[in-house]
Amino acid sequence: MHCAFVWYIQCFDKNNGLGMRWILYFLVVINLLAFAWFQVKPADEASGVSVRAPLPADFDAAPALTLKSELSARQLAARDTRSPARSVGPVVGGAVDEMADDAMCLLLGPYPEVVSARSGKNRLVRQDVPAQIVELETPLQPLYWVYVVPLESRQKAIALLLKLQGEKVDSFMVTEPPYENAISLGLFSKEDSANRVMAEHLSGGLNVKKTLRERTSSALWLAVQPADLPKISPEVLNLLANEDFSIKKQEKRCKSVALLKSYQ
Secondary structure, eight states, X not given: XXXXXXXXXXXXXXXXXXXXXXXXXXXXXXXXXXXXHHXXXXXXXXXXXXXXOOOOSOGGGSOOOOOGGGSOHHHHXXXXXXXXXXXXXXXXXXXXXXXOTTOEEEEEEEESSHHHHHXXXXXXXXXXXXXXXXXXXXXXXXXXXXXXXXXXXXXXXXXXXXXXXXXXXXXXXXXXXXXXXXXXEEEESSHHHHHHHHHHHHHTTOOEEEEEEEEEEEEEEEEEOGGGGGGOOHHHHHHHHHHOTTOEEEEEEHHHHHTSEEEX
């Protein structure tokens, strides 16, 4: 075949001259390039490489873009391709919004410190009753505070304090703002008692005032979730009573319990 092609070129040269030979060479090169192009193109298409993604024929049917902030926790979990699909359940102490508004938790306590609370928690865990140590503030009876308003300087406050103590008046100087350099004349549970002390020192020429001071008491409690309440039997309570006979029970909304400070 190669010899026939060469013979054809020689014959063509003899009949048409040098110019026609170059035209023929040019046509041969064009055909070779076209042949190479059609050989390479199918291979590229077979490899699955695409320069651009096909556009949907119907734009209304195309999937819409959704921001992550617009998806719920369940939708995010369903779209998570890093691990198999899993259900999203409530997290203790974290999923406050997942709890029912009327769900009530049981609190057992109070415990004065973390060590005794952990001991009580371990007793419950051994009875298959999970519990969480939480810190609960209980309001106490407010007290009436009678005091001499802050003086101009520390030296004047010390001088007045020494004078009052010399008169056997139970008093002390306040050193922290906003009552720095004030003189405390006592805390009273009854307003009548506070008024008598206040009137006595007002008559002595002192600038005395009275204010109501709110008080709270912090204690540790063991919080038990509603699902575990059937496990709280009299025997389980007796186990706690053996450790601390002042154990009490109270109910509190689980949403509020989840917001309390907790201890491990």
